[in-house]
Amino acid sequence: MVEDYGFEAGRVERLLSDAQRKQAILDSISRPAEKTMEWHSYRKIFIRPERIAQGQEFMASHADALARAEQEYGVPPEIIAAIIGVETWYGRYLGNYRVLDALATLAFDYPPRSRFFRSELEQFLLMTREQGLDPLALKGSYAGAMGYGQFISSSYRHYAVDFDQDGVADILTNPVDAIGSVANYFSEHHWRAGEPVADRLSQDLPADSRLLTSGLKPSLNVADYRKAGLPVPDSVSDALPARALRLKAESNHEVWLTYRNFYVITRYNHSHLYAMAVHQLSEALKAGGERDEQQTDG
Numbered sequence: 001m002v003e004d005y006g007f008e009a010g011r012v013e014r015l016l017s018d019a020q021r022k023q024a025i026l027d028s029i030s031r032p033a034e035k036t037m038e039w040h041s042y043r044k045i046f047i048r049p050e051r052i053a054q055g056q057e058f059m060a061s062h063a064d065a066l067a068r069a070e071q072e073y074g075v076p077p078e079i080i081a082a083i084i085g086v087e088t089w090y091g092r093y094l095g096n097y098r099v100l101d102a103l104a105t106l107a108f109d110y111p112p113r114s115r116f117f118r119s120e121l122e123q124f125l126l127m128t129r130e131q132g133l134d135p136l137a138l139k140g141s142y143a144g145a146m147g148y149g150q151f152i153s154s155s156y157r158h159y160a161v162d163f164d165q166d167g168v169a170d171i172l173t174n175p176v177d178a179i180g181s182v183a184n185y186f187s188e189h190h191w192r193a194g195e196p197v198a199d200r201l202s203q204d205l206p207a208d209s210r211l212l213t214s215g216l217k218p219s220l221n222v223a224d225y226r227k228a229g230l231p232v233p234d235s236v237s238d239a240l241p242a243r244a245l246r247l248k249a250e251s252n253h254e255v256w257l258t259y260r261n262f263y264v265i266t267r268y269n270h271s272h273l274y275a276m277a278v279h280q281l282s283e284a285l286k287a288g289g290e291r292d293e294q295q296t297d298g
Helices: 009-018 023-030 039-046 049-061 063-073 077-088 099-109 111-131 153-159 175-188 222-227 260-266 272-297
Strands: 198-201 241-248 253-259
Touching: 009 099, 023 099, 039 241, 039 272, 049 063, 049 077, 049 272, 063 077, 063 175, 077 175, 077 272, 099 111, 111 153, 153 175, 222 241, 222 253, 241 260, 241 272, 253 260, 253 272, 260 272
Parallel strands: none
Antiparallel strands: 198 253, 241 253
16 A cells, blocks of 8 residues: 555554454354345345335435436436445445444455455545545445445445536435446446346246356346246347346245346346345336326326
């Protein structure tokens, strides 16, 4: 940091000496919900009436910013709102860990990902200097994610935008900048406007089916699933990359065909459970908005 970025050696040492090792952070990162829960339990965390209702309030309050984000970046309002809803309940829960403590704990006491978090600690110090923020004061998640959309420090530096044009890209306290920044993140990760995200199929697949490919990125296309006899909606192009998921429901399994935009959601959090929660919350938010429009028109 001193040689590469011109930081004062004494300041960096003082900051790191102030960082506190937190066992709760190590415990949390060792058992994230995305890796310890089945779909039916994970879904209940996010697809709840109160989260849907508050999401519709968020969308109504920020309708202009969401519409402008869709126009500029091609990302639907309900997707942006669903990301913020899943991450922080629309800004209600931004995290209680000091980001410095989280990143230092994981950088120096969590060997499986120490290299990644040392890089994020470096990015955090750069970001706070660039934004004029106090690195001792910022709070976030156990993994050091911050603000409405829970950006890690490198994402803050690369994707945060000053969407309200007040001279500051503030995703920590400014929902308008957060909306634009989430949309920018998705655009930079190749969200395709107008393409579907996922469809639930009526036909089950055996757990060992060759159609249930490994990895988050689709390695087959829709035509492959149609040839295998799966009832894919007619509106979906044969050429669209696709991946089938078999998710554990309470009494059976759900089979979903996920597409390129679903994969883009997993670039935000590398979990198909997370991406499915975002998709289903977005669909609930969209359905609620359409009902409101119909009632207004009526």
